[in-house]
Amino acid sequence: MRRENRLSAVAVLPQGLEDAGCEELRALGAHGVSALRRAAAFQADMACLYRLHLQARLPFRLLREMAHFRCGGRDDLYDGIRGAMDWERWLHPSMSFRVDVTGTAPGLNHSHYSALQVKNALVDQQRELWGDRSSIDLENPDLSLHIHLSRDGATLSLDGSGSSLHRRGYRAAMGAAPLKENLAAGLIQLTGWDASGPLVDPCCGSGILLIEAVLAALQQAPGLDRSFALEGWADFNPDLWHEECSRARNRRRGDLSLPAVIGIEQDPAIADQARDNVAAAGLQGVIEIREGRFEDQSLPEGPGVLVCNPPYGERLGAMDDLDSFYSALGAFARREASGWQLWLLSGNPKLTGALRLKASRRIPVSNGGIDCRWLHYALR
Numbered sequence: 001m002r003r004e005n006r007l008s009a010v011a012v013l014p015q016g017l018e019d020a021g022c023e024e025l026r027a028l029g030a031h032g033v034s035a036l037r038r039a040a041a042f043q044a045d046m047a048c049l050y051r052l053h054l055q056a057r058l059p060f061r062l063l064r065e066m067a068h069f070r071c072g073g074r075d076d077l078y079d080g081i082r083g084a085m086d087w088e089r090w091l092h093p094s095m096s097f098r099v100d101v102t103g104t105a106p107g108l109n110h111s112h113y114s115a116l117q118v119k120n121a122l123v124d125q126q127r128e129l130w131g132d133r134s135s136i137d138l139e140n141p142d143l144s145l146h147i148h149l150s151r152d153g154a155t156l157s158l159d160g161s162g163s164s165l166h167r168r169g170y171r172a173a174m175g176a177a178p179l180k181e182n183l184a185a186g187l188i189q190l191t192g193w194d195a196s197g198p199l200v201d202p203c204c205g206s207g208i209l210l211i212e213a214v215l216a217a218l219q220q221a222p223g224l225d226r227s228f229a230l231e232g233w234a235d236f237n238p239d240l241w242h243e244e245c246s247r248a249r250n251r252r253r254g255d256l257s258l259p260a261v262i263g264i265e266q267d268p269a270i271a272d273q274a275r276d277n278v279a280a281a282g283l284q285g286v287i288e289i290r291e292g293r294f295e296d297q298s299l300p301e302g303p304g305v306l307v308c309n310p311p312y313g314e315r316l317g318a319m320d321d322l323d324s325f326y327s328a329l330g331a332f333a334r335r336e337a338s339g340w341q342l343w344l345l346s347g348n349p350k351l352t353g354a355l356r357l358k359a360s361r362r363i364p365v366s367n368g369g370i371d372c373r374w375l376h377y378a379l380r
């Protein structure tokens, strides 16, 4: 990577998946990667930044740093933003935008207020230039700006995805208490499942863990079926983008023969949603969704990997029922999955005791703000 082409950027990651996220960034060609809290800093050239948008499975967002300036308060923020970029080139009034602010600076303790300062600086400048201003679009903006405030000053970045990268384009149906796709992909990466043995989710909900596992095994790029805010950037390079799109498309391993991948779901409506999601992801015939209770099912010949995001009381299920649910899950694992690996997402340590299994690893992760553990059990 030539030094003059180097961009500094940050990947926003699920909490607990910072190291896995760093590994993924390096594998896709990023340099100088270092883990931060819920994020990773890295350097990349434009081709690599495009590639990460198309191929990275773990980040929520990728932020490209554009400017850094001193910020001792409100006026510094207002003036700094106006001079931070060539806005005449980057933000025409016909384009919508959104502003997100994280962190604080003196007199700028509320992110909403700070974002308002940034917005005012930009629309005031647009009115002076064009007599017109952009509208704000929180859902699908043409330009998505991110400002991080700290004692060191303000960093202005562009969010290349627009809407979060966990939206792959295949999930129409949500099940109950769904995992986000990027978190599911990260959890699967931690299991080390390499498609050499079966993969089963005994309470699969919308099927996200299985879908993300198979897409990763097939090396199918998660970003090929969606659009990105970066396609509207002033320095967007369509040739380079198309090159990276073909490169992403060509990585797919059409030759891979997959083992049994099975989801079990007791709620018929949710099982149907899981089937719809499997079909939308192009994985019909690859992932089997069985409708029923896991207690009544038998597993294919193993050893394989069981993955599971059971209810844990924060959002689903009453505690008493949950105790017998976990005890049944433990009994099922002992009966059916001797020699298998079990990975279970627990949001409540009081419940996992009922499994009557001993975890060999406990990896802290956050699922939508709930402090969870991704627990590993080697079943004997």
Ligand SMILES: C[S@@+](CC[C@H](N)C(=O)[O-])C[C@H]1O[C@@H](n2cnc3c(N)ncnc32)[C@H](O)[C@@H]1O
Residues within 6 Å of the ligand: 174, 175, 176, 177, 178, 179, 180, 202, 203, 204, 205, 206, 207, 208, 209, 264, 265, 266, 267, 270, 292, 293, 294, 295, 309, 310, 311, 312, 316, 325
């Ligand atoms: C927390 S949700 C799973 C969410 C899933 N990981 C997702 O992202 O959509 C738990 C699921 O387990 C199902 N379930 C509960 N008890 C079950 C049982 N005994 N057998 C099979 N599925 C069960 C529920 O209907 C629910 O859809």
